[in-house]
Amino acid sequence: MTQSTPKACLLCGMYYDTRNLCAKMTSDELCEMNANSQVLKVKRGKILSDDLLDHWPIVAVSSGVLSLKHLLSDGRRVIAALFMRGDILDLRTASSRKAGYLAALSNTSLCLLSPPVFDTVLTNNPRARIVAWEGLNAQAFSAINHASDLAKKQALEKLASFIFECRHRTSKKQRNLVEIPIRRRDLADYLGMQPETVSRSFKELETQGILKVTDLSTVQILLLPVLRRIADGDRVAQIADRDSGPQFKIVVADG
Amino acid sequence: MTQSTPKACLLCGMYYDTRNLCAKMTSDELCEMNANSQVLKVKRGKILSDDLLDHWPIVAVSSGVLSLKHLLSDGRRVIAALFMRGDILDLRTASSRKAGYLAALSNTSLCLLSPPVFDTVLTNNPRARIVAWEGLNAQAFSAINHASDLAKKQALEKLASFIFECRHRTSKKQRNLVEIPIRRRDLADYLGMQPETVSRSFKELETQGILKVTDLSTVQILLLPVLRRIADGDRVAQIADRDSGPQFKIVVADG
DNA sequence: CGGCAAGTTGAGCCAGGTCAACTCCGGTGG
DNA sequence: CCACCGGAGTTGACCTGGCTCAACTTGCCG
Numbered sequence: 001m002t003q004s005t006p007k008a009c010l011l012c013g014m015y016y017d018t019r020n021l022c023a024k025m026t027s028d029e030l031c032e033m034n035a036n037s038q039v040l041k042v043k044r045g046k047i048l049s050d051d052l053l054d055h056w057p058i059v060a061v062s063s064g065v066l067s068l069k070h071l072l073s074d075g076r077r078v079i080a081a082l083f084m085r086g087d088i089l090d091l092r093t094a095s096s097r098k099a100g101y102l103a104a105l106s107n108t109s110l111c112l113l114s115p116p117v118f119d120t121v122l123t124n125n126p127r128a129r130i131v132a133w134e135g136l137n138a139q140a141f142s143a144i145n146h147a148s149d150l151a152k153k154q155a156l157e158k159l160a161s162f163i164f165e166c167r168h169r170t171s172k173k174q175r176n177l178v179e180i181p182i183r184r185r186d187l188a189d190y191l192g193m194q195p196e197t198v199s200r201s202f203k204e205l206e207t208q209g210i211l212k213v214t215d216l217s218t219v220q221i222l223l224l225p226v227l228r229r230i231a232d233g234d235r236v237a238q239i240a241d242r243d244s245g246p247q248f249k250i251v252v253a254d255g
Numbered sequence: 256m257t258q259s260t261p262k263a264c265l266l267c268g269m270y271y272d273t274r275n276l277c278a279k280m281t282s283d284e285l286c287e288m289n290a291n292s293q294v295l296k297v298k299r300g301k302i303l304s305d306d307l308l309d310h311w312p313i314v315a316v317s318s319g320v321l322s323l324k325h326l327l328s329d330g331r332r333v334i335a336a337l338f339m340r341g342d343i344l345d346l347r348t349a350s351s352r353k354a355g356y357l358a359a360l361s362n363t364s365l366c367l368l369s370p371p372v373f374d375t376v377l378t379n380n381p382r383a384r385i386v387a388w389e390g391l392n393a394q395a396f397s398a399i400n401h402a403s404d405l406a407k408k409q410a411l412e413k414l415a416s417f418i419f420e421c422r423h424r425t426s427k428k429q430r431n432l433v434e435i436p437i438r439r440r441d442l443a444d445y446l447g448m449q450p451e452t453v454s455r456s457f458k459e460l461e462t463q464g465i466l467k468v469t470d471l472s473t474v475q476i477l478l479l480p481v482l483r484r485i486a487d488g489d490r491v492a493q494i495a496d497r498d499s500g501p502q503f504k505i506v507v508a509d510g
Numbered sequence: 511c512g513g514c515a516a517g518t519t520g521a522g523c524c525a526g527g528t529c530a531a532c533t534c535c536g537g538t539g540g
Numbered sequence: 541c542c543a544c545c546g547g548a549g550t551t552g553a554c555c556t557g558g559c560t561c562a563a564c565t566t567g568c569c570g
Contacts (some may be wrong), residue, residue, distance in 0.1 A: 100403070
């Protein structure tokens with residue numbers, strides 16, 4: 001018997017995201033999943049308890065920003081990864097649970113998935129299996145790219161890179177108006193810098209006329225090619241710009 | 256009809272690794288996979304060409320160390336990730352191909368898997384699907400942990416952390432004799448440091464009596480708990496050791 | 511055994527960390 | 541509604557860990 005799609009799913013962003021597991025599930029599967037899952041709203045700053053994750057080790061992010069935080073022994077805080085809409089976390093293995101703790105960086109909606117139903121869907125629905133695989137693969141490569149950003153890039157470069165990361169997620173229409181979905185302090189922990197340095201880097205990009213900080217959660221990109229080159233680690237771009245003024249930037253950007 | 260396991264698989268480390276895809280495949284599946292796959296030996300320093308990866312986008316590492324390298328516009332080299340025995344890379348999506356290029360850091364054996372057969376196995380063999388999923392999940396979390404290492408840790412801490420990463424992979428018996436499978440220069444690029452700093456950090460750990468560098472590819476851990484605490488970012492551990500003088504170090508080193 | 515890349519050591523310097531003071535903003539209670 | 545408060549963000553001054561450059565030694569491969 002075919003059941004109709006659950007109302008909760010019709011109201012959820014993941015259902016309409018064609019690259020997402022939920023969009024590939026049949027109505028029956030969605031009903032089965034929905035009946036055995038748990039929707040959870042998490043306020044900014046709240047942490048998912050170990051107890052909760054023991055019962056619900058598979059977490060799908062439907063809106064907001066979830067983070068994986070580490071705390072070094074002497075108190076330094078690190079945000080090792082960000083998870084946004086459509087990301088699915090499988091914390092059933094020991095290694096993933098040791099990684100740190102999950103904290104919401106903004107008000108967040110989660111869907112706690114039933115492991116058996118999740119496995120059943122992946123077994124029976126090849127299209128669902130493929131998008132889940134692709135999603136996890138994308139997470140792995142995104143973590144790898146982030147590691148690469150942290151390895152050798154300078155503060156300005158890391159920030160530029162992060163802005164492109166955010167831009168990648170915004171709608172096609174307003175590609176030059178980028179939303180920064182997390183606070184400065186968290187951004188610092190994610191990029192391996194101090195809040196002071198984040199602040200100074202934003203200011204530097206603004207002084208160079210590369211972008212405009214509308215408010216704390218929005219930036220407008222003014223010189224996109226220059227920002228691109230900084231993000232890609234072209235230190236000549238930075239120095240040249242600082243010395244020769246804006247007209248030169250445009251020439252090089254064309255070439 | 257049941258076929259016997261291909262000879263190539265019987266000679267390959269992955270076949271005997273119970274947490275690996277190959278160990279979960281049936282003889283028939285192994286035959287099918289083997290008939291449509293390609294074994295490839297790669298010498299240290301060689302790069303997998305785009306052309307090759309276009310034809311063979313799924314790469315399994317059977318021995319040696321494969322790396323994902325990035326090159327920043329101004330020449331800075333970054334090793335974004337390391338892949339070792341059992342790791343399977345799926346480079347079929349655009350995002351993964353843009354990530355950088357694959358280079359062997361030691362003489363390496365790869366198994367280039369046929370995408371259709373790979374998909375067939377994941378569809379038909381749930382146990383194989385699960386280990387493949389767990390493997391990819393582990394890769395994602397390992398990349399996340401590496402990002403966390405790079406974010407806020409100091410040189411000594413990153414090196415200590417890497418030594419534990421290597422130790423994790425060595426046999427249970429000789430846990431204090433750790434093999435460093437890559438060259439200093441590559442280690443520097445992986446940890447986001449300069450070769451000089453890597454060298455100085457090894458020397459510092461040796462001076463403090465925490466480990467002994469047997470040769471360029473082997474270290475012996477002498478003070479495991481101290482190394483652990485440094486890796487976990489306890490800066491007090493470092494300072495305390497430095498103050499307490501050499502006589503303590505030598506006593507412990509002898510034992 | 512020669513040649514060259516890899517690794518090490520030393521000296522100097524700078525990007526970004528640290529500390530302190532300040533401003534800004536959102537939430538709260540009178 | 542406004543005064544207050546505390547945390548977040550910013551700015552400035554200073555300091556240091558690790559980068560840079562250069563010279564040297566070691567180890568590897570033919």
